[in-house]
Each structure stands twice: as structure tokens, then as C-alpha cells.
Amino acid sequence: MIEIRWHGRGGQGAFTAAKILGAASLIDNKFSLAFPSFGPERRGAPIQAFNKIDTQAIINRSEIKACDYLIFLDDSLFSFDYLNDLKDDGIALINTATPEKFRDFSQIQTIDANLIALNIIKKPLSNTAMLGALASISDDVSLSSLQQASNQYLSATHAAKNQLILQESYDHFKEVY
Amino acid sequence: MIEIRWHGRGGQGAFTAAKILGAASLIDNKFSLAFPSFGPERRGAPIQAFNKIDTQAIINRSEIKACDYLIFLDDSLFSFDYLNDLKDDGIALINTATPEKFRDFSQIQTIDANLIALNIIKKPLSNTAMLGALASISDDVSLSSLQQASNQYLSATHAAKNQLILQESYDHFKEVY
Amino acid sequence: MSKPYLRHYQKPQKLSDYPLGTASEAGYLVTKNCGWRNERPIIVTSECINCLQCYLYCPDGVIFKTADGLDIDYDFCKGCGICEKVCPKQAIKMEVETND
């Protein structure tokens, strides 16, 4: 089972990303759960969202402790302590404009998702790009499923542009590697 | 244990009489319960009230089935069927202006309580008179205790006149017998 | 004209005699109210001008129109005396009830 934790601020769409990822797994004929964390904090506060993905039905709903992927929609949310929450071969995927800060950490991958989004939708909305990036660095979800799934969660007007974001962020890593 | 059922119409003071009787038993160093019946019917409708009196504490709160005394504050409430509810040596005590109707029944005693009350308080309020009558025909409560007890339940202005009613109704039977 | 009326009532003898839920036939009367009455209203037909005030103001609705004036359903009249009070012609008299 793959376990993923998303870090974002309210309004950044971390949970939407988790839902798209879950829906994409369904298209991939996998099973998944997507669930938010809830707290008293409001819009603007740091929040988390979660995915579990597996090839068989997931019936364990308890908290995720060790993660395969930690995804930060914003590098200000990241702290190096979080690396402790990764499984041995886990990866932290960070949206950042300053990748150099993270260069020394083999468990960290970075992408400037804001830039990609800004170019395409004129807003620094990083969630879709982070999905593209995930598809790129992992075998657990396919880009095509993500593209299909994201249409369900985004208004038609945004859908087309999001396909672009997904593609571009996906390509980002394909280029890097 | 002595069991008594009062019949009256709402507003005639049947339950007040039962409470006075109960309080009088306390003065007599007896134990007693007094309880009303409750139904959806309102003021004006026929109602019942009950007493249990004993020389030891009464811990049985179930309904009274067979009575030692049935007391009717108004003869319009009486029907001969009720005599079935009396214990073998039980007595029905009826307030009536037409005693002749009941003359043939050994289990029935009558008194014109309205008349006594009208003379003293200018109202046909029969409940106190029926208490006086009860004290007179039974050994289960004393007139003096009733006099004392009734003071607790009646406003001071009425108390004095009620003493008179009690006395007069008490005497009524003492004269008769 | 329709109104709730007195039925011959027998207490349910078996569970299936009870209605489903708490829903039962509307306007189903099983007991009279005449036992409440100390006084009985009598309409003095000769004085009555058929103004219907008594009919209108009776809380129990027991005064009813007949071919030639008004009558009273004594099964349900409680003897409150309102009809006597509202009658502009003193055409209703309250008479003491006896239990004969």
C-alpha cells in the first residue's frame, strides 16, 4: 500500500489534489482512499490531506504514520523534521522556487509548481502541478488517469488548462531525469 | 387498611377533602395516602380522589379496587352500579337533597351537605360537610383532627366557617343515629 | 351537516384491533359530556328571534339549526351558560339539572 500525505494551506487545494489522485487510481483499476484532516484552524492555516492507494480494497481507515510520499504545496510548510515521517524509500516532493536549498537531500524532489501554474492559469495554484510531478516520479499513478480524473473535479473552463499544467509538470521530471 | 374513594366534579374540592382527611390521620397518629385521579377531562367533569388510611405506614401505591367508603359530593354523580365497588361492610355517603331516593339501601348514608354549606358560607360547597359526616359515621378519623387539619388547607377567613360546617355535618349523623 | 358523533365503542380485544401508529378515524366519540352539567339551557322558542348568537358563541357547538329554529344536543352541552349570556332576548333559561 502506498501512503501519501499532502501539506497545504486552506484554499490551496491539497484535498482536491488528493481526491483527484484517488479518482485516478480508480481509473487505473486500483483502490484508494482520500481523506482530509480536520482542525479548528481556518482558511490560511496549514492543513494536511491523505491518500492510501493499493491494488486491493483498503479497509484500514486508521491514521497514516509513515509515508511513501510527502507532498508540500508550498515550501514554507516544509521543515526537515518531516523527513522522519517518510518510509525508508519515501520521497518528499516540494513546490519551491529555490530548489538549491533542498539539493543535498536524496529523499527530496522539488518542482517550481507555482511558476508552471502562473504561466498557464495566471495563479500560483500548485496542486495540479504537484499531481503531474507525482505521476512523473512514481509508478503508482498514471498521467492519463490523472488527466481524466481531474476533469471531474475542475470546472470545464479550468479543465483544459489543467491538462496543460499536468502535462508540463509531468514533463518537468521526465526532463530532469 | 381503610380505602376511600371520593367522587366530585372538578372544582368541588374532592381532592382537597381527601388531603384534609389524610392530614387529619397524621394528627390521629395514623398513616395515610391521599391521591387524585387524573384524566383529560377538565373543570366540570366528574373526577375521583382517593384515601388509604392505616395504623402502619402504607407502602402499597396501587389502585384502590374495593372501598370502605365511597363519598359522593353530588348525588348526580352517583349510580347504583357503584355499590359493587364497596367492600362487604362498606358505606356510600351521598350528598343529596332527596334522601328518600336512597332510603332502601342499607349501604347508603345521605346528608344534605349543600344545605349546611349554603347556610354557613352561602355557597353549595359540600366537601367539608362530607368530611364531618364521615367522621360521624366512622371511627377512622376524629372530628377534632379534621378541624385541625382543615385549617392547613383553607384560608384563614374560611377556616372559622368551615369549623362550623364540620361540626354541623358531624352532628347531623349523631342526631340521626 | 356533519360532525363527530357518538359510536358504540368496544375496547380492543386483541392487538390487531388497535390502529397502526397513532392514526384513527377522525371525529369518533365514545363518551358524552352531559355528566358535566349542573344547569341545562332551555331555549324559549317564543322569545327567540333566531339571531344565532347562541349558535355562534357556544364553545361546544351543541346548538344546532333545525327546520323551525334551534335545538340543543344535550349529550354534549356542558351547561356553561354562555348561550344564556349572549342571547340578546333572554330567550335561553338555565334550569338546574336533576339526575333523573
Add this chain to the structure above:
Amino acid sequence: MSKPYLRHYQKPQKLSDYPLGTASEAGYLVTKNCGWRNERPIIVTSECINCLQCYLYCPDGVIFKTADGLDIDYDFCKGCGICEKVCPKQAIKMEVETND
């Protein structure tokens, strides 16, 4: 001047560390709100006329009076930018927050 302030908080270690009922010390803060901020308000002292509009309208009450003007409690400022908007002199600038 008083206000709720940040405490050093240790999670209760034993049951008796918990309060009776649900009654605990008023104004007891254990986490900051600075992590919410994308932008940070900076008061440009030279432009400020001390009209106190920013002080008054800040939903979080984090702008406070000092001997020589105003300062901001960045531990609790959420960076909403209302102060910038209400300032009649544009004396507050919002600067993008970095996580250094």
C-alpha cells in the same frame, strides 16, 4: 495592557494535569499563527500619521502601540492585508513571506 500570550506548553502527562470540568486559564496560547502568512505587513514609519486605523481594524489585534508609533506582533499576524487596505496613507506594505 494585557492580552492572551504564548505559554510554554507541555501536554498533560497524567490525568491530574487536566483541569476539572472544562474550565481552564483564560487567554492561554500555545501555538503561533505566523505559519498562515504568505505576505507580511511592514509599517513604513516615515509615512505613518498614527491615525490608528490599522490598529483598530486588524481582526487579529496584532498591531500595538509603542512609545514611538506602532508595531506588529508577527507571531500572530495572519497577513490578511486589511491594515494595508485601511491605511489612508499607504504606510503599510505587504511583502512576500519567505520561510527563512
Add this chain to the structure above:
Amino acid sequence: MTNKITAKTITDSEFFYGHKACAGCGGSLAVRIALKVLGERAISVLPAGCMSAVGFNYPHLCFSNNSIISTFAGTASMLTGVEAGARAVGIKNFKAVGLAGDGGTADIGIQALSGAIDRNDDILYICYDNEAYMNTGIQKSGLTPFGAKTTTTPSGENIHGNLRPKKNLFEIVAAHNISYAATASIGNLPDFINKIEKASKIKGTTYIHVVAPCPIGWGIPVNETIEIARKMIDCGLWYLAEYENGQFTLNKNPRDFSSIKDYLLSQGRFKHLDDADIEILAVQRDAKWAAIQKNWNTTKEEL
């Protein structure tokens, strides 16, 4: 105005009959008349209170139209459901009517009432106001007037009955910008009848507040219910009015008031009032009428 329902034209049918209300009960008269106006297609909802307590004792059921008891707080919300449910199952030309006491309306029931008016549900809500919780034995409600003795506002050496004025429910309801609201009294049935008739024709929430004295709670002989209701209007402690299209209209504009003292002291619940207490009530009445005269319209026609 030509087709007014009158004693002559009102249906002979009775819809609330054989009930166990006290002899001379004003509330039962209000309910009886309301249903006679609304007829057999009325669906009535009555909360806990005297009228439901005396009318719905299985197997003795006193309503010949469809009727149901609601929870004490739930008259209006159940009405909402009844109205929506009736439409949903395809019933047409019916009127959902609430018949609730003052306590059930002004106190515990006001949340649901306020909500129904806010939604403008197509219901008629009639509050029969006997100025106390009567079913439980005469306790103070929000509509109990200043000075009244109840079992929870006893009068004695220290306190002279209820210390608070009567809540002005008619105007509170009107402030909701309701489609139609009116006051009425069982002392004036033609007026009440016409208001029910009018309200029943309006789509949307309508409200009628009808004073319905309770001889037991008010401490009057059972045959004086109508008389005391009339005295209350005559002495100015009640008024007949309507609210429609954002306007208040006074239906009956008395030239002089009869004696307020007379009205009060003829009732057991006010017997203990001294002149100072009565003066308070008179002053309140005069202030109210001053405001009415100033702000409200007046119907031309005398009722």
C-alpha cells in the same frame, strides 16, 4: 366584503365536537369557529396544550377534519411538513392550519414559527391566547400580562403576580414582514371569522392572534368568557388590528375606554392588584394607543 361569512351562512358542520374542555372554554370556541370557517379540507396541527389534551384522547377523537398533535415546540415546523407533504402526495385545495396556545406559540414555539414565516410557507397559524400555560395548571407564559397571578407568579405580600408585561407577539410576527397577520378576540366572532377567511385565501404564511379567555385561569364564572373578552377590548387592553403589505391597520377605534379597573378586578387573577399596579397597566395602555394612533392606519368601517 359582500360575501362575508356570518352565523347564517357559515357551515352547519362542526369539526371540533364532544371535546373535554372546561365548560365555557374560550380556546375551544376559537378552535371550533376557525375550523368552521376553514372547513373539511383544513388539516389542523395542534401542539401540546389544552385543545389537544381535550380533543385527542384515543379512542375519543373530537376533530372531524384531519388533525394531528405536534410536539410543544413543533407546531409550525410540523405545519411546514404537513403542507409540503400534502403537496408532495398530490393533495390540492387544502389549508394547513396551526391552532396553538400562547405558551406554545410565544415561548417554546417561536423558533419554529419564526422559521416558517421566514420561509413564507403556505400555512395559517392561529394562536389562541389565554394568557398562560393552562393545560399544566395556569403558569406564567410570555403572554401573561403584568400583574396576573399564576401558579408560578403567585401574588403575596412581596410580589403582586407577574412582573413582566405581555410580549407583543402580533408585532413580533409582523416584523417578520409576514404576508398577513391579525389580532382578534372571541368576544368579536364576526371579525375573527372574516380574518380567518381572509388569511385562508392568502398564499404564504398568515397569522392570527385571537384572545380566548380561560374562565379557570382568569378566575371568572364559566358563563362570562365572552363578556370578559369584550371588556378587554372595550377597556383598551386588546385591540383588533391587521398587518398587511408592511402596514398596520386598526380595525376598531374606540372613542373612549371603559374602566380598566373594572376589567381587572372582575377576574380572580387580578384581584390582588392595588391602584398603583392598575395605574401601571393604564399607563402602558395609553402609551400603546398613542403609538397606534400615530403610526397605524385605521379602517373606515366600524366592525
Add this chain to the structure above:
Amino acid sequence: MTNKITAKTITDSEFFYGHKACAGCGGSLAVRIALKVLGERAISVLPAGCMSAVGFNYPHLCFSNNSIISTFAGTASMLTGVEAGARAVGIKNFKAVGLAGDGGTADIGIQALSGAIDRNDDILYICYDNEAYMNTGIQKSGLTPFGAKTTTTPSGENIHGNLRPKKNLFEIVAAHNISYAATASIGNLPDFINKIEKASKIKGTTYIHVVAPCPIGWGIPVNETIEIARKMIDCGLWYLAEYENGQFTLNKNPRDFSSIKDYLLSQGRFKHLDDADIEILAVQRDAKWAAIQKNWNTTKEEL
């Protein structure tokens, strides 16, 4: 009027601090300011709603004065108890204040509020009106205006958001003949401050209805909360007024209204409105103002 509290003179102390409300939350500003005026002897009661949800998370407690959460329906009834209890244990010179959202006030809480006013309990009740149930995620409340999109009044091809007008809670409260009631807005804090100050000095129930926009629910940037509140007044969809001694007084009498369309379309919740919808709102506004101009007094002084 000489000792008005201003930004200069108001206490430096903060009583609602470090809370977890959204950035730019209007409700939190209303609560913060109210408590600054009332000071450390205020005892606040907040029902379930955003402000209690963001302020009382053990061990993170954001009120430095005595404060308690009430049940959602129980703001006013708990206030009654707090006030009576404080007097009973001998506390003097305190002010029991309720700080409740629009849903908690106008819908589920109106029974208790109505009861407290009716008793004239010595409490101040402040409703911060953000025009929806925000804590649960923007559902329609009785105070949601016509046309607004909420999660339970979605806008789409069939329905353009909420179909019902905003309940007029200020006038409903006033119709209770309350000691003092006022409207306010966080767009005009000096006015709000003075009204709190005034209310706090009155013995008996007082009520302030303060509009406090919620950037999330209204669909505006978080830094526009104050601006939108001001626009709402300027375009005539809100007014600053008081009710006292049976009289309504308009505190601010705008000569012209700014564009209602502008106000509406700058918010996400109204984005879907077409001209016909907007016209409905404009007509309602004009009717309201006509009534105000006709029936209410006007303060001389411009605020």
C-alpha cells in the same frame, strides 16, 4: 457624547487574541472590538459557530476575559444564567455579553433570545452577521440575503441561489419592545464602538446586530472585508440605526446610494445574479428605505 471611545482612548488590552479565524475574518474583528469596549469585566457567552470554534481549543484559549461556549440554541438562556449566577454569588459591575452568529441568533437561537428580552434580563446580545452558517461551511441561514449562493442554496440553471429575503432581525428584536437595539457594521467601527458603550450602560436587555463579512463565504479577497462592509452600507443594503424608547432612529442618512450591482458582483456568492435578480434586490432596498424615511427618526449628527 464627549467621552466617546476612540482608537486613541480604547484600552490597549486585547481580549480575543491568537485565534484561528480565517485571515481577514470580519466576525473576529467584531468580537475583538466588542470586548475591547466592554473590558475585562465582560463575561462572554459564545454559541457554537466560527468564533467559538476558533477561540476555544483546549489548551489554546484565546479569550482573556471570562468566556464560555454555549449550546447552539442556548446563547441567550446561558447568558441569563450567567447573569443571574454572577449576581447570586455577589459579583458586581460585570457585563454578560453574548457574541453569536446569524444562524445561532436568527434561527435556532431565537427562542432563547426572545425569552431573555421578554424577561428584560440584564444582558447585551451581539449578533455578528456574516449572512450564513459559516462554521459548517456556508449554508443558508435566516439572514442569508436573496440571491446569495450558499452550499445549501447552490446557484445553477434552475435556481439562482437563495430565494428568500433576509430576515429582519433588528426589527423583530425591536418589536419585543427591548430596552435598546441597534444595527452596526464592522465597516464603521466608531459607530459600533459607541453603540456597544451605550448598550453596556443600560440595565436590561440590549441587542446589537453587527454586519461582519466573511471573506470565505462571501467570495472576496481576505483583505477586502472592511471595504465590502462599507460598500454594503453605501449601496443601501444595510443601514445604521437604533431603537430606543419605542422609536427607531436612522444614524446615517445617505443622500445617494452607490451601485448595488457593484456591491453584489464584487462577491463570489452573487456572481451568478442576472439583472432581473439585481433589480429585485434594488426594489426591496428602495421599499425598505421608503419605509425608513417615512417612519423613523434621523440623527442630526453624521457619523
Add this chain to the structure above:
Amino acid sequence: MTKAFLSGNDAFAEGVRLARPQVISIYPITPQTTVVERISEMVEDSSLKSELIHVESEHSALSCAIGASAMGARTFTATSSQGLLYMAECLHYASGGRFPIVMMNANRSTALPWNIYGDQRDSLSQLDCGWIQVYVEDAQESLDMALQSYHIAENPLVSTPVMVNLDGFVLTHTYETVEIPSQTDADRFLPPFQTENKMSLDNPKNLAFSVGPDNNMEFKYLQHKAILGSKRIIEETDAKFAEIFGRSYGGLTQGYRLDDADYILITLGSITGLCREVVDELRERGEKVGLLKLRFLRPFPSDDLVAALGSAKAVGVLEKDISFGYEGTVYTNVNSVIAKNGLRLETYNFIAGLGGRDISRENITAIFRHLQTGGQHVNFIGLGMTIDD
């Protein structure tokens, strides 16, 4: 001390007067009403100095009491049936907030169908709400438990509200002789209310807060522990009461002729008296029967039950309650003790008195027969017809 002829409600009101609550919120409902009427009279005539608040509903009644308790005031309210259900949210609120409010509940059936008579479905349906629940037998115990309840509730180790249940009509409206203690003795028994669980201007508090998953369970455990711990306080309270007033009730339960009893009937409330009479009658005939009155249902008297039932052959639970689709709730609770302790005895449930149905001497005698001969587990007593048709 004086003697008076009082109803259960009157007696309870006297107990309340002696306890000197500072804030009282009232809302009428049959058959509770006469308590609040008596209290209104006491406040009017100044024999009770208290803030009396005429609230607009039961939710408000308890909400108001909670507010006053949060200020450190001693509070009282009373309700019944529909009213108890209407305040259900506040029941949990008061207990979770550990506010030691005392409330009288006049046990009455709950709608639908409407019914004003006494059964115990109202309070038993709210058994899990975190309140201490007492059921009393007669008017004297009503008065005494009004006083004792404050002593229990306000003990800082308990700090939990107490609901005192009186059977509607058969107890609330039945008049009998009651001893009324003097105020001096009552004051000796019950000290003024002191708590840390309140607001104060010197030491401001935030109350009734949220607690997330991190700490919530600990608060709930503490609440549970306090009620379990109240068992000791209940016994101490009764002992102190006995010392001052000479009357004692024996704590959580009260046994009657339990020694060597093979067949034991468990009761609560006012039906107990009649059952005692039947026990006496059967004992006279040499039958080894006994009775255990449950005075408290929360905390549940598990230990007392084990002690009392250990060597019995069969036990019956008589209750005016049914949890639809299962059995009576008291029975369920009793059975759990039996299962946990591996007691080997037959258990039977007797559902009686629903909606005010009279329970007769014959019914009780038949119940003991059933215990002796065995039969169905769950039995409806006094149905006017057979259950299968």
C-alpha cells in the same frame, strides 16, 4: 423538624428550599409542575431566597442552570418526559462540563402516543447522558435526596449533575406524612457550594471549550472515573445524613430480606413498597424471596448486585421501561453484571406500568411465581390481552 402531609413534589420542594439553591430556572410540565409552583411560592414569600427564572423551554431551563453553575452558583431545575427529551443536548453539556446541577425529573411516559402518566422511559432513555441518576420511593426519600444530591454532586471528586427521579403521580401527586428537617440541621449537613470549575473576575477562565482527538478521551475518562468514584461519596453522604437526621438509605441499593433468598426481585422507585409487602407475604409462607431496590442507576451498583445475587437461583427485574426491539434497559444493565461475573442464575424481565398502567399485588405475586417456575425472559405485565393474535 416538623411533620407535614405532603405530596412527593411538595416534599421535594421542601428539600430544595433547605438546600438554598441560588438560581432556579422553571418551566412547567405535568407531573412536575407542582414542584415549581411550590418553589415559586417560597420565593414570593421569601422563605427561599433565590433568583427564580421563568424560562421559555426546558432547553433554556438547563442551559440557564449551566450558565449559573459556571459562575459558581448552586442551581436547581426540574422537568419530566418531553421536557427531559427537549433538554437532552444540555444533559450531556452539563455532565461533560461537570456542573453539579441538581434536577428533579417526574418520571412520565414519552409521546407518541401522548401520555402524562408515570413510566420511566424518559429518564432511562437518557441513562448514558453522564448524570448520576437516583430513583426514590416515597415523599420522605424525595425530600431527603433533594438535600443529599447537592452533597454528592458538589463534592469536588464528583462534580457531576444529579437527576432525582420521582414516579409521576403515584409519587409526585400522592400525599403522605413527611418529616421536614430544620434549616439549621440542613445547613449543618450541606456546606455552601465551592468549586474551581467556574469563572471568576480574579482568575478568569475559558469554559466549555473544544478538545480535539489529542486530549478528548482523557476528559471523557475523567468523567467516567468521577462517576465511578461517586459511589464512595454516595455512601459517605448517606452516613453523614444518618448522623444528622437519623434516616439512612444505604447507598446505591437497598436490600430487603435478601439473606438466603433464592428468588430476588429488583425494583426501582415507588413500586418497591408493594413488592416489599409481597415479599413479606411469601416469606410468611416460607418462600425464600427477597428484594433489591436500585436507588442509583448511574453509577451502576455492580458490586452490590454481585453481593446480593451471588447465591440466588433466579432474579427478576421489574421496570416501567422498554427499549424497543430488545428488553428493559435496567434488565440489560443487570444482566451485564451477571455475565461479567459469571453468575449462574436465571434472569427475567418484567415490563410493567407503561403509560401509567396500574401494577397490582396480584401482578407482583405472579412475578415471583414466574421467578420460581421459569418461563420467558421478557414479559409484559398487565397487558389487557394476549401478545399473539
Add this chain to the structure above:
Amino acid sequence: MTKAFLSGNDAFAEGVRLARPQVISIYPITPQTTVVERISEMVEDSSLKSELIHVESEHSALSCAIGASAMGARTFTATSSQGLLYMAECLHYASGGRFPIVMMNANRSTALPWNIYGDQRDSLSQLDCGWIQVYVEDAQESLDMALQSYHIAENPLVSTPVMVNLDGFVLTHTYETVEIPSQTDADRFLPPFQTENKMSLDNPKNLAFSVGPDNNMEFKYLQHKAILGSKRIIEETDAKFAEIFGRSYGGLTQGYRLDDADYILITLGSITGLCREVVDELRERGEKVGLLKLRFLRPFPSDDLVAALGSAKAVGVLEKDISFGYEGTVYTNVNSVIAKNGLRLETYNFIAGLGGRDISRENITAIFRHLQTGGQHVNFIGLGMTIDD
């Protein structure tokens, strides 16, 4: 049939849409809110044709549904926690009136302290209110039980409201794959609502009346009998459902690896999945463990329990609930079956997940250990500290 990635609430809303309720009353409360949001959208876009009523409180929500049901309309409402308690009076009203309303309850802790997370104290505290109570495990079962519940509730032999409970957040807000049946199949499964228990202009009725001591107990017995009788209807409904949709839940309970199991854990709701995993794990190690999921708590599945537990050595009840001053309510209910049937096995109670505390795999494993080795009867799982200090 289509597949979609939905939350438990979303799935339930789909089930409601397929059931075509005619009147729906809504009032928001976390974590129920998204159900009524989805339904609002369905009504706006006409995929659900229904009267949608924005009520002013939960008391009104259920009162409104009762009113509509009394007209013969199919109704729906949903609530949670404080809301469930706020409508407590109407719960009894609806069941006593035999109105077959279906209500979703998002299981959530009840104040005080405030807490929005999932535990089951809300619905379990109202277990005696006369409703059929279902607890579902995942989003698919949520959808399916929305449909099945109407089929059960509206059966004329049952005519009783059904409360479907979804664990707050872990189920209501967790997205997973769900099959959505077609409307055609749904209509084949669920016939239109027909009842005698309603008003009609042709056949006027008086409803929700009073019944005095004379007849009241018979009405209550009939209510009890109907819920007991619903056991059969529940099984028939599930069978019919299986026939049309190919999914089946097995009636009142669902066993897992019970054959020859010595140690059985009883669960309800969404924690069941994890427990199954642990059972598998332990079985692999050769341990004879099994699991019994209680799907219905009323009617209580006594017979299923006897069958399942007959030959076990120990049974544990895992529940997100505590009845303060005693033990978990489900445990009490289970123990009663054991006592009545004289089963000889140890029973243990595991109170977990209060206020949303996570229940981990390690917790479940430790629970099975406890079953095997024995220990205290009532255990709080996952307390952050020792219980004695």
C-alpha cells in the same frame, strides 16, 4: 450502474436520490453537512425532485419530516451529535407514531467538551428511542443502506423510522470507490410508499393522539413487536437487494472467520475493516480469532449473537462509546444476551476512539491479546497515560 470516487456522505446522498424521498428537511452540522449540500445540488439541478426545506433547527427538521410522513410522503433528514440530541423529543415522537422516516446520522462526539470528530456516543445514547439503528462500514454500504432503509422502514409490519449511522470523518469524509445503481434498478427494488398511517381527505384521521393507562401499554407493546418483527424484514430486504444489485450484507450482523473461533471481537461501523485485517493476520499465525460486525443495534441481534458466540472462550466488544459510571452500552447489550442464554465465556469491553482518537492496528492486536490472556473487563484503549495517578 456507474462507479464513482465518493465520500461516505456523497454516497449516502446518491442513495437518497435513488430512493426519491418527497420531502427533505435540512439543517447543517459537521460532519453531516456535505450530505445535505449534495442533496441541495441535486434538487437545484433537478436530478432529485423533492420539496427541500431549510429548517431552523434539528427539532424542526424531524418535526417537519413527521408532518410530511403523516401525509403519506416519503421523507428524509440527516443530523449528527448535538443535532441528534436537540431532536431527541422528536425521535421518540417519530417512532411512537410509527412514521417510517429515514435519517442519516453522522456519528460524532457530543459536547462537553466540544468535539466534531467521530465517536458513537450520540446515537448510542439514544438507543432506546424506538428507532431501528444501523451502523455501516464503508461508502458502498452507506449508499446501499440508504436504499434498504426505506424498504425496511416502510414495510407495513415495521412502519418504524430508521437511523443510519456513519462514522464521522473516517467514513463521512473519506473518498473511495462506490458503485451507483441505476434509477431503474432502484425503482425495481423500492416501491412507492404506501401506508394507512396517514391523513387523507377521503378518510380523515386524527393522529398523534393521547392514550391513557387503559390502552397505552398495548400501543407500546405493538411498537416493540414491530421492531422485533423487523428482523425478518431486514433479512428479506437484504436478499431482495442481493438479487437486484448483487451485493448482500447478511442481515443484522455479519460474521468474519467465526468458524471454530475461540476469541471473537464484536465491532460496529467503520473500524471493522481494520479488525478484519488483524483477524487475517492472527489467523495466519494459527490463532483462532474471529469477528462479528453488528450492523443493527435495534432490533438487537440476540439470536445471531448466541449462534456466533456459543462456543467461544472470550468475546470483546469494541465501541466508540462509554455510558459514564458503567461501561460501553454495546457491551452491556451483548452481555445481556450472554447472561440470558447462560453462555460461559469471558467478556471484555474496549472503549476506543472517543472524540476521534485514532484506533491503530497495534490497538486491535493488543485487544485480541487481552481476549486471550484475560484482564480487566472495561478498558480504555489509547489513553495517553495510565488511568491511576
